[in-house]
Amino acid sequence: MTSSDVYTVLRRCSIVPVIVIDSEDSAEPLADALLAGGIGCAEITFRTAAGQRAIRRIADRDDFVVGAGTVVNADQVDRAVEAGARFVVSPGLGLDVVERAQQHGVAVFPGVASATEVQAAIGAGLSAVKLFPAEQLGGLALINALAGPFPDMRFFPSGGIRPETARDYLDHPAVFAVGASWIVPRADIAAGRFDRVEKLTRAAVTAMASPARLPRTPHAAQQETPDAR
Secondary structure (H helix, E strand, O other), rough: OOOOHHHHHHHHOEEEEEEEOOHHHHHHHHHHHHHHHOEEEEEEEEEOOOHHHHHHOEEEEEOOEEEEEOOOOHHHHHHHHHHHOOEEEEEOOOOHHHHHHHHHHOOOEEEEEHHHHHHHHHHOOOEEEEOOHHHHHOHHHHHHHOOOOOOOEEEEOOOOOOOHHOOOOOHHHHHHHHOOOOOHHHHHHHHOOHHHHHHHHHHHHHHHHOOOOOOOOOOOOHOOOOOOO
């Protein structure tokens, strides 16, 4: 799966569950619950020791695309790719993370918080980035400001987004997906309440569904040739 393929999958999902998982045994039933609710992708963070192992448990599935989140150094990129992650998400713009992901040929979405970082990301060959922490930075107001000087950049806002604000983000032409932690509560995962995760997922998919949201392909080279500089 190429970086462009991954972008397309995330764009179609539009809601990317951001998962903090405490046991790799929860990975498969969690993926099943998300799929049953209508979402076939997820970002499993490296915030816990179980994150890498959980990715490995579901990486080979043909019906689900899993990536690694909270990746903050090149060594973690190696570990994520070895586990089977199809994409890498970082809270900040670490060029070592970007370069290592590009070397592996996996999609990478580093976090940005300013025009300076967006410009640096473009210099690294990227055309899609994470905006983090989105709400605390100003949310849609910041995206509007950044979309002017960087019209070809696409954003994946994450951090503080709620069910009642997610649709506003998704309606913005510069946004290709949003990070959603509210549909995968850590406590529900730990307690095995996957039926609740399914219900939350289904409700989110229904609320965000829109025939007007058509695929938007990024223009810069990174998404088509991941090792572009």
